[in-house]
Amino acid sequence: xxxxxxxxxxxxKKVANRIADLIRRKQDNHDNAVLGLATGxxxxxVYEELIRMHKEEGLSFKxxxxxxxxxxxxxxxxxxxxxxxxxxxxxxNHIDIKRENIHIPDGTLAKEDITDYCLSYENQIxxxxxxxxxxxxxxxxxxxxxxxxxxxPNSGTRxxxxxxxxxxxxxxxxxxxENVPTKxxxxxxxxxxxxxxxxxMAWSKKKAPILKKAVEGEMSGNVPATYLQLSxxxxxxxxxxxASELT
Ligand code: F6R
Numbered sequence: 001x002x003x004x005x006x007x008x009x010x011x012x013k014k015v016a017n018r019i020a021d022l023i024r025r026k027q028d029n030h031d032n033a034v035l036g037l038a039t040g041x042x043x044x045x046v047y048e049e050l051i052r053m054h055k056e057e058g059l060s061f062k063x064x065x066x067x068x069x070x071x072x073x074x075x076x077x078x079x080x081x082x083x084x085x086x087x088x089x090x091x092x093n094h095i096d097i098k099r100e101n102i103h104i105p106d107g108t109l110a111k112e113d114i115t116d117y118c119l120s121y122e123n124q125i126x127x128x129x130x131x132x133x134x135x136x137x138x139x140x141x142x143x144x145x146x147x148x149x150x151x152x153p154n155s156g157t158r159x160x161x162x163x164x165x166x167x168x169x170x171x172x173x174x175x176x177x178e179n180v181p182t183k184x185x186x187x188x189x190x191x192x193x194x195x196x197x198x199x200x201m202a203w204s205k206k207k208a209p210i211l212k213k214a215v216e217g218e219m220s221g222n223v224p225a226t227y228l229q230l231s232x233x234x235x236x237x238x239x240x241x242x243a244s245e246l247t
Contacts, residue, residue, distance in 0.1 A: 075107030
C-alpha cells in the first residue's frame, strides 16, 4: 500500500510514531525491538522526532537493537562521510541505546574477510529474531540499501559496486564524484525481505520518476525497488511531491 502525506514533516512523524509504538509494545512484553535503519537525507526527520520523543516523552531505546543497511567500502568509521558518523550524529548520540546493540557494516575490513563478515551480519540479525521493521529510502537508480540495478531478489549481505548515478548523487558529500568510494557493503534484497515490516519513504519531486517505476512499473532487476511489489509487508510512505507522478 501507498500512503501519501502533505509533506515530509508530517510523514516523518507518522513513521516515528510507528517505530515508537513498536518499541513500547516490545517493552511491554520484555522483548527487544530489532530495527533495520537507513542513512541519507530521507530518514533524518524521523530520527529527529525519535530524539524528541526520547527527550520529551521518555521514550527509551534500551531494548532496541539496530542493523544499518549499508556502509561505503572502504570507509573509516571516523571519516566525515561514514554511516557510523551519520548514525551517531543523527540518532545514536542523542538516545539511550546500548552501544553493543548497534550494528553497521564494517567499512574497514580486509577484502578477504568480507564474505565471512557478511554471512555473520546475516546470522546476527537471525540470532536476535530477525528485523521487526526495516526503514528504506530509495535512490534514483531504484536502489534500496545499495542494491543497485542487477541485484538479485534473493541477494544477501555482500560487497557491491555503486552505480555511477549513485556516486554522482553522493558527490556533494565527498567534494566530487571521484572521491566517492566505488563500492559498499549492503544488506541484500533477500535480507530486507525477511523483515516483518518494511517502510520505504521518499520525499520531493526529485524522487517522483523513480517512485512511479517502483510502485507502478513492471517488476525488474533494472529497478530493484520493484521487487518490493512482491511483499505484503511493505508500505510506501510518500510526500505529495514524491507521489506526484503516480496514477
Ligand atoms: C542509505 C541507503 C540508500 C538511501 C538512498 C536515498 O542507507 O541505503 O538506499 O536510502 O540512496 O538517499 P537519500 O535519502 O539521501 O535520498
